[in-house]
Amino acid sequence: MPFIPHTQADVDDMMSVIGIEQLDALFDEIPAELISDRLDHVPEGMSEMAMLQYMAQRAEQDQGYTCFLGGGSYDHHIPSAVWDLTARGEFMTAYTPYQAEASQGTLQLIYEYQSMMASLTGMDVSNASVYDGASGLAEAVLMAVRANKKNKAGRVLVAESVHPHYTQTTRNIVRNQNVDIASIACDANGRIDPASLDAMITDTPPSALIIQQPNFFGGLEAVDAITDWAHAQGALVIAVVNPMSLGILQPPGAWGEQGADIAVGDGQPFGVPMASGGPSFGFICARGTLMRQLPGRIIGRTEDLEGRVGYALTLQAREQHIRRGKATSNICTNQGLLVTAGTIYMSLMGPQGIRETALDCHRKANALRQRLLQVEGVSELFAGPTFHEFALKLPVPAAGVVEQMMQQGILAGLNLADFAGGMQVAAEQGLLVAVTEKRTETEMDQYVAAFTQAIAATAGANT
């Protein structure tokens, strides 16, 4: 028997049964203008040897740096047990757990993941995960627009301080779904001023409002006031959160008087390597009344005929294999392997471990921020409280400083010139610095020295 599932003989047999001559005939209903001849940027296939060499070379590019880079992906410690367990064949090679009787281990793991995420975010329910935080936000927007029976126009307000990649991804995914995304401008401190929100009121009441905590610039938003304002307008509140920050910050379920309605984010801080930016997993949690609008799959705990505990996929009737075009999402998968890592991470750390790690990040970031503000010409791009990431305004363009520090083995942070979009900030001189629990006193000393030197050198070269 051949190993590959469909030999040419199998394919020919199947085509003759259904009466087509070419496979392409299966896709006849797709309008011709939507069909792409070939995909740009997708390289030709490689041999195993060439692929391993290529990947080793790429992996090397990530090595040897002390990382102060964040912007959505953070360099946290990953206990060895996380990937030792995750890489076991039972988890690593398991297919999607449709067949409950053969998948109890995977199903129980996802059930525990959902329980932990719901508890961490203060929400009632979680799904089994989505691709990443950005696509999770797009799903949350579609979900909120579907669920908001009062404000039906599909107008969605998004804070300008939400990660620009999240907003772009969301715009891309929802652009043909009659959703109108309007941006709420930041104040001079890179935050949403609750007092400015009334200016967003139009004849079309918003279906949803998106706010990120901590925001893209690391700053803390007035989430209670913003949540209450949105609810007063009849909008659902979508919270974008960093799960690590929830060790010390209010969970979205406790924001304002009623709590946020949907909480999404990226699970990367929990046991997932930065790996040049991916892959990762996204989480999406919601209040109980929105349970049936949650996209993707959900694992439920049940009992068999003999009263024994078992786990099974539940609420599947809303998925696309049954609901077709009316499914809650056209993506009904989950990030099984990375969720496994995230779940083991949370189990090992526990609430206390996550809290201590978050506090450690916060203290170290505050300490480095104070030291960097002593450097001549450096000021705050945005003032105010932050979690573990902060935005500085340098006296010189950030690009040169980042480049010079890289030569000394330090990833200085994110050059905000690449991210500011239409924001009215001094983006060219903006540097976003993240500090995790992994950064030692020595590494921070080295940062300060290299930073001081790079700024002086750049300023000198410019005069």
Add this chain to the structure above:
Amino acid sequence: MSDIPAELKYAATHEWAKLEEDGTVTVGISDHAQSALGDVVYIEAPEIGLTVGAQEEAGVVESVKAASDIYAPVGGTICAVNDALTDAPETVNQDPYGDGWFFKLTPTDAADLDDLLDAEAYAEVCADEE
């Protein structure tokens, strides 16, 4: 053979409609439909005040194995929904023509009911599906 009361009108999409004395039309799904769906676990009711045309979507019925749209058999404005189904969706299986009703609407034109199938014609639709 499923139960098809003679006094009701039916849509080919398996809803039944009953013209009440107060001029409203009560809508539910047929015994054949509940049997085909299996255990009903959830009903997404339309909003009261929603105006729908005939054959337009007016809710979703979800069973353990499927989710199906409910279509308004005649055009009108939704004037009542059966809230009891929220906590007891199984009523749809137990009493599809009685307590398992879905919603009531005020028809745009009661004469539209004449366009629906009678019990005999609907029985043929069901027979064709079996």
